[in-house]
Amino acid sequence: MTIELGHFALILAFAIASVSALVGLTLWRRSDSRAALYLQQAAILQFLLIAAAFAALIQAFVTSDFSLLLAFQHSHSDQPLIYRITAVWGNHEGSMLLWVLILVAMGAAVAAFGRNLPRDLLTLVLAFQSLLAAAFSGFTIFTSNPFARLAPAPFEGRDLNPILQDIGLAIHPPLLYIGYVGFSVCFSFALAALISGRIDAAWARWVRPWTLLSWTFLTLGIAMGSYWAYYELGWGGWWFWDPVENASFMPWLAGTALLHSALVMEKRNALKIWTIFLAIITFSLSLLGTFLVRSGILTSVHTFASDPTRGLVILALLACFIGAAFVLFALRAGSLRAGGLFAPVSREGALILNNLLLATATAAVLVGTLYPLLLDALTGRTISVGAPFFELTFGAIMAPLLVILPFGPFLAWKRGDFVAVAQRLALAAGLALFVAILFFALSGASVSLAPLGLLLGFWVAFGALADIADRARLFRADMGTSLRRLFGLPRTAWATAIAHFGIGVTVIGIVSTSAWESELVTAMQPGANATVAGYTIQFDGIDRTEGQNFSGERGTFTITSPGGGMRTAHPERRTYSASGMPTTEAAIETYGLSQLYLQLGEPGDAGTSVVRIWHKPYITLIWLGTLLMACAGFLSLSYRRLRIGAPKPSSARQEAAV
């Protein structure tokens, strides 16, 4: 009965969302506080009902109730409890419900925390959230219903895809979805602003926490997905420029621009059109990602088995929402007042440049992702746009962005002094150059772009430190004053510096891994030795291993590090009993910031096994950097005081004429 109650709860939530969207869009203009109360209540009810539906789904999976078609298709009673729970969203229908759950949770949060919003704005925002919830819960119910039943119920399920039987599935999709779907709030705010004409600093102040929250979770979600792919897929790669990875990366790039843009708008009441535009673009890109995963036009680890009808429906939804948003934008953007004025060289100017570069990078990734799909759809020709394209175009756009990044926080609002900033950054630049050369010389030189990449990474990292040092007047005031200033700095200043430092750290990790990675693929007899990057790997042998729902072979390797330490590693090759699908489980040993990655391949002749070994220098920096960025996001979120961007006073008197 719980399953059917869950089904009913989902449908009831859909009904409430549809009706309240209608009510909100009809009544917002009346500024009737009762309409706002109605929509707030509706948002909270949607959340409670969808949460109940989701709980019913989890219960059916946990108790292995195979009268639920979805549980039969994607679960098995032998799976450990955690994977019976995560199996709920390890498929199209269930993950769609998770998507909707997060959407209505965001709506409920707006309803709960939005009491100080103007009534008409609140009504409109909640109406758009309800509209999105109605559209996507309707899509779920009518084209991919997770509550479809099976009678008579089979006795055993078909098992979750073994690649997904991993703790990564418990973490990656929920984080990513909070990021994706969180931007829906920004989208709704943008549409509400366009319709109501209320776009001012107060608006930006309400939007900013949502942007920050979504951006932070998206950062974590992407990083987690990357690490999961790295350790589970067994190829040692951490980013593949896979269309679905790109689909999550594009909202991140646009969201980063949005974050900075909303910042300017809150403090300076400028860049309004940019902010609205980016809010629409970011969520549109999130929807595009959803579409790519579920339409069946891609083949990758992310795609769910899906039929073309679903793809068409979701494409239609996509076209409606994005199309309507852009039409609205085109109609109303002209009437937006430009807001605060500023000189080209100023904090605002730097942020516009930042927006432009991020938007261009997004466009480059978009073209690289969609062009092959469109070409295939229109002409039937299949081309592959791979890593070289992305590395070249994306790298070429990101390099100047990284060059100007440290200047941003140093420039004053409204009008800045570039030369003075350059002088204050000279120390950081010199230090970066020195460390990059040192690092490069120690790692063994070869002619490539690597030293430039390293230089950029160190430049960004030291620039962020310089920002904090400068704000604390380090070395310019006495130590006591500096320390007091350091601790007195607003948390947002720290957040900026930490996030920018994180970018630098990630760049350093990417460059050093790509430049100095070593790889060895070899067939090894038990007892044989191999040497990679100074590490000696001895193959001790293979034995059988049995898990709850798989059996397999487990290799034993003894690794002797250059420092002389010994460790044992156990890469595995598994076969899952229910589906008969093989997977490989790599063994990853972390040495400092670097990692040794062992993968057990197919057995060869005469007792040999193919073994793949990678040494990845400083690879953990890639994810440590993203963790720093996410920490910065949370730090900034925790700071709820109002921010003012005080302009630099002009010496001339013209300002009065503005």
Add this chain to the structure above:
Amino acid sequence: MVFWILVIIVTAVACAALYYAAMRRPVNAAAPAAPDATTAHFRLQLKEIVADSASGRLGQAEALAARGELARELLRMRSEKPGGTQEGTGRLDRLLPLSVLLVAVLAFGAYGFLGSPQLPSLPLATRTDPAPVGIDLDEAILRVEAQLKKTPEDLRGWTVIAPIYKQLGRFAAASRAYRRIIELGGPSAESETNLGEALMLANGGNAEGEPLELFRSAAARDQRHLRSRYYLASEATRLGDYEKAVELWNELLALAEGSEDWVATAQRGLSMASAALDGDSLPDASAIEGMVEGLAARLAASGGTIEEWTRLVRSRLVLGQIETAQADYDAARRAYPDAAMRAELDVLAADNGLLSTEASN
């Protein structure tokens, strides 16, 4: 029933919550809601500037510039403010009951269309009816038979089912199937021998009549066909036509390539037939031996039921041929690797000291 009561309660609670949320009068209905939030924002900003300049975080000149900007912004807002939004409550009053009703209708309509309220939950722990795992042989045969009724021209279907009939001891059905195979696929040495064998077994091991004709035809069709010659030689031995039997056994042995399983049996058959032909006194036992040899020959050539193997081994033991009994027992174990099926045979073997250690798969 309980389900519907719960569903109605949930819907009623949700609809009531929506209805009463909007019926509640705001606490301070008189205060204009909209402009306040924005002015409040400016007020907060102003406070922040004052606090910052007091704490020295903001220079005097900067604070002044910031306040100036704020004031200009506020003035602009005031001048641009629309002439107040109309506070209408009539529309909502009319819409409210309608919207709540629409929620209930939509929910019950869609659920009625999509739901399966009659299906109970079936968690694994509460289930006691494990669906049969694996394929039931009888059921599979019934399925194939049903299919063959519809498509009697399906040669492959008959080819699959005929040996299964024979294995199960359903010799009449097996002969029908083999006859159909000859009709559909044309006669061949192999198919004629199969049919003859099935007919002979259906007739209690007597090859007289049609089976013999079929074996002859098969042997004529293929100069190197073993099984048909086997049966012909055995039948000649059994009937006491030793001259013919010697000729046939020799013909058969000439086809042997080395030490195939059947060679030993054929040699015994030959030696027995030639001994009888040479006019040696034929003990009573020889007639029995002849029959045993015939059975052994048939089993070695084309297999048989486990009962037949058991009969063969028992006969060997009765005749005191311990070594051949052991050989036949080994052959039987190879033919029936599943110990459960040859329980009787194993008991017989164990009682008479035959070994079962060697190569019992």
